[in-house]
Amino acid sequence: MRLPLPGTGRVAVAVPAPRPGPGCWAGAPSAALAEDGAVLLAYRVRDVERRGGSVVLARAADGERFEPVASLDKERFGAESLERPALVRVEGGWRLYVSCATRDSKHWWIDALDFADPAALAGSEARTVFPGDERTGVKDPVVRRDGSAWRAWVCCHPLDERGEEDRMTTALATSDEGLAWRWEGTVLGPRPGTWDARGARVTAVLPDGTTYYDGRATKEENFRERTGVVGREGPVADVRYLDALALPGGAWRLYYEAPLPDGSHELRTEYLRSPE
Numbered sequence: 001m002r003l004p005l006p007g008t009g010r011v012a013v014a015v016p017a018p019r020p021g022p023g024c025w026a027g028a029p030s031a032a033l034a035e036d037g038a039v040l041l042a043y044r045v046r047d048v049e050r051r052g053g054s055v056v057l058a059r060a061a062d063g064e065r066f067e068p069v070a071s072l073d074k075e076r077f078g079a080e081s082l083e084r085p086a087l088v089r090v091e092g093g094w095r096l097y098v099s100c101a102t103r104d105s106k107h108w109w110i111d112a113l114d115f116a117d118p119a120a121l122a123g124s125e126a127r128t129v130f131p132g133d134e135r136t137g138v139k140d141p142v143v144r145r146d147g148s149a150w151r152a153w154v155c156c157h158p159l160d161e162r163g164e165e166d167r168m169t170t171a172l173a174t175s176d177e178g179l180a181w182r183w184e185g186t187v188l189g190p191r192p193g194t195w196d197a198r199g200a201r202v203t204a205v206l207p208d209g210t211t212y213y214d215g216r217a218t219k220e221e222n223f224r225e226r227t228g229v230v231g232r233e234g235p236v237a238d239v240r241y242l243d244a245l246a247l248p249g250g251a252w253r254l255y256y257e258a259p260l261p262d263g264s265h266e267l268r269t270e271y272l273r274s275p276e
Contacts, residue, residue: 002272003210004244004252006227006237009270012064014255015043015056017264023048025265027257028084028140031245032094039063039245040118041255042085042096043267050074051081055098057121063245063253064269070121072098077111077126079103084140084241086152088178092116095178097129097152099139106157106165108137112179129179135159140241142202143178150175153187153202166222168199170213188213188230195235196228203227204244214240224259239268250274 015026028044038061046052054073058066074082079100086097093116101108110130115121130152132138140155152173157165170188173181188200188211196215204212214225215235226235227242242256254270 003229004254004270004272005229006239006242006254006256006270009252009254009272011268011270013266014041014060014064014066014269015058015267017260017266018045018047020262020264021048022263024263025257026267027265028241029243029255029257029267030085030087031243031253031255032087032089033245033247034059037061037248039066039253040069040087040094041066042087044082044084046081052083052101053081055082055085055096057087057096057118059118063247063271069118072113072122074100080105083108086141086143088143088145090114090145090178094118094121096121096124097141097143098126099141101139102137106137106159107132107134108139108157110138110141110154127179129181130154130173137165140201140203142205144205145178148176150178150181151205152178152181153205155201156186164219166199166219168201170200170202190215195226198222199225200228201225203240203242206244207246212242212244214242227256 025046030042057070058068060066077100080103081101083099111126112129113124115124130138137157142153172184172187175181201214211230225240227237228235239256239258245253251274252272
């Protein structure tokens, strides 16, 4: 299989930045195919005043031109901010995992919402599935389901040193139904002296096990992570929160958050044709 990488396909803006300027971002995407072949895309919208103010669920028949279907505001969860969601198909509908920041804290937790139809998301009940604890904030899950086996790669932020909570590792959790999870331990962490020395966050896992991740070398690079591939030495793109969606016939759609010169971020997609 030809490895789908940013910069190798046809690029389009899926969701523009909410407005110009630093801290105004559309991104942190999670994509899934609907039964009719359309793409459902969950993503976070952020501005300076409200941080991660909402998570939006949108639909595009062509995988590029998205129309919002539902939106969840941070107030719904009593959260100070929302970050990357994870969208998964389940029997009878969908499940959305939402990353929530605890008010006046560096702690994060993850809720799950089940809904039969995308338009019903706003009325779905939220239940906490990854609470985190006083030592660790948890967020930005990548959730994959294979039959009755569930796996989640969860970004973990240690809270033991004040002012150093931006550090990040990735832990694996497993489950039988995607709600009660068992921690299996850390599977990806920083490498001293490298471009990902400050943190390593899994963002996508392909069916063959290929794993993409966000990394950065220093504390000052927080919010400016780059994308790498586990097993490769350096970063492959100056983007973050990459998701890779397999399409029928061997093609791919990539979705990722890309920085703009004015400090805002837009959500882009790339279409990669199947190998001839």
